[in-house]
Amino acid sequence: MSPAAKGASGVEIVPLGDRVAAMVGFRVLYLVVLHGMLLALHLPQVRTVLVASAVYLALTTLLSLAVRVASTPVAARCFGVALLVDGLFVTYLRETLGHRAGVDIGPLALLVAVVLLASFRTGIKVALWLSVLFLVALRSQETGLLPPPAVLPGGLDGEQRLAVDLLSLWLVTITTAAAAAAAERELRRRRDDAEALARFAERLHLATRVEEVAGHLAGFAVESIGATRAVVLRTVGGSVQLVADVASDRHGQGPGPDRRRLPVVVADAGTSALLDLPRSADNLALALRLDPERDPWLSALLPDARRIAVADITDAPGERIVLVVALRGRGDRTENRALETFAQATATASLAWSRADLLVAAERRASTDGLTGLANRRTFDDMLARLHEGWTTSGTPYALVLTDVDKFKSVNDRYGHQAGDEVLQIVARVLMEHAGAFGATAARYGGEEFGVLLPGGTADEAMALAEKVRLALHGVTEPVPVTSSFGVAAVPEHCTEPAALVHASDAALIHAKNTGRDRVVAAGDYAMPAGGTDAPPSGAVPPPRRRDLRAQAAPEG
DSSP: OOGGGBOTTSOBSSOHHHHHHHHHHHHHHHHHHHHHHHHHHTOTTHHHHHHHHHHHHHHHHHHHHHHHHSOHHHHHHHHHHHHHHHHHHHHHHHHHHOSOHHHHHHHHHHHHHHHHHTOHHHHHHHHHHHHHHHHHHHHHHHHTSSOOOSOOGGGOOHHHHHHHHHHHHHHHHHHHHHHHHHHHHHHHHHHHHHHHHHHHHHHHHHOOSHHHHHHHHHHHHHHTSOEEEEEEEEEETTEEEEEEEEEBOTTSSSBOOOOOOSOEEETTOOOOTTTTSOOOTTSOEEEEEOOTTTOHHHHHHSTTOEEEEEEEEEEETTEEEEEEEEEOOBTTBOOHHHHHHHHHHHHHHHHHHHHHHHHHHHHHHHHBOTTTOSBOHHHHHHHHHHHHHHHHHHOOOEEEEEEEETTHHHHHHHHOHHHHHHHHHHHHHHHHHHHGGGTOEEEEEETTEEEEEEETOOHHHHHHHHHHHHHHHTTOOSSSOOOEEEEEEEETTTOSSHHHHHHHHHHHHHHHHHTTSSOEEETTSSOOOTTOOOOOSTTOOOOOOHHHHHHHSOSOO
8 A cells, every 4th residue: 555545644544445445346337338338349259358357356356355354464465466457457458359449448447546546656556567568468469479459540550559558548647646646635734734733632631821822822833834933922901922932943844942931021012013904704814024114013023024824812801812923835825724724723722722711710719819819828838838848858948927917806896897808908918019029928817817928038038028018007097007916937947847837926926916016026036924835836946825825915906
């Protein structure tokens, strides 16, 4: 079986069994037409040809059945042997019945059938086989091994007859093979495109972030569509964010390395003539080149781009995600096949992008506090566990700040729970603003209590952060003035275990409450109260007992 009959992945474009069945049908039809012609012409060789036809049909049918049941290598050989038998039979008819119209059509019909049902390469091989058989037959007639042909039209001698036959044979072969090769090539490309899209969809199925979707889409455009450059842009207002950027390697053989750190934000990018082009029914817009005056920032990003295609991945209110690719083409033309694949890939990526967006939103809701927007208790606990792992494996220190809004119960009682919620949101906003400068993460620990984790932080840094937040809260006057108390502890300065860290920080917070509120207290920086201590968790500096301090605290925290 010719390799041409297979796709790029080695899978047959048309199954061998289907092609064998079609060849059997062709042989039966050919013999019916042949014997109908012989009966109409009342030729004396009818009986001889009938016997030969029966033997021919039986032999080729047995070979065809072997193709259906044998393994692939044996099946391919049986198919080839059947084609050799076809050549012998039509040569026998040509030499037995002479140069008649119905007989001359036989080799040509066989070639057309082989080219269309097997492959154009197999058709050329059969044409060579027939050419050899015709030449052997002529030389056998010249030496007397075979009788001369029954009919020689137009006074042609044997050499002239052979030349006419071979000319007709190869003219039909080359014409049919050229058409079949073009059709087979297009079919193979379509199949390759479908397989590439299937692999692309599988990669998208595993993507959980929109950045992954963007990278896969840009890579697909370069690798499978043949783009020289592909970028994914996120436009929000007047700014543009470069989410993915993939270029072909210097040989044009697929994605090359891209060592830039993404995303890249282009602020105040303004309008874009290319991105604002109207889309076709399949969500495409095409341009031959970029206009530096109407697209200055995009022209700078894609300086040598030609034959540009644009498609929207998403076009939600306030945010737009766009894929821009520079396509290869012949002259100023781009293959329709590449554009169709481009549109299908973009549509697939659009669904994956929406799914990843929903997944990110769901994860965000699961990891953040709905009222304040800070990390929730679950996220806090997970991060504390990761920081402790970093301490145990690489000795990276970390610190914790716990803070509790002062007299929060009176705010709820006097001004209502809506005012209390507003106070919590204000405290959360101040924490978030100052935590970022320290590389820290703020979380709602529970009720009116918040926690701030400082990866790599020390007790002094945690104290500095807490003091900045405490002073910033002094500027809050609406809906009510707000103050908060802070407790600080750090690993390894005060303890070495997460539970001990929380215990020490909480004890320091309670001490801040008991000694006047609106204070920052570090673990161990105060005298122990009367009444003894509970045994702290392993590795902790003994803090005051929580229940004793709560009992000594003012009626409201």
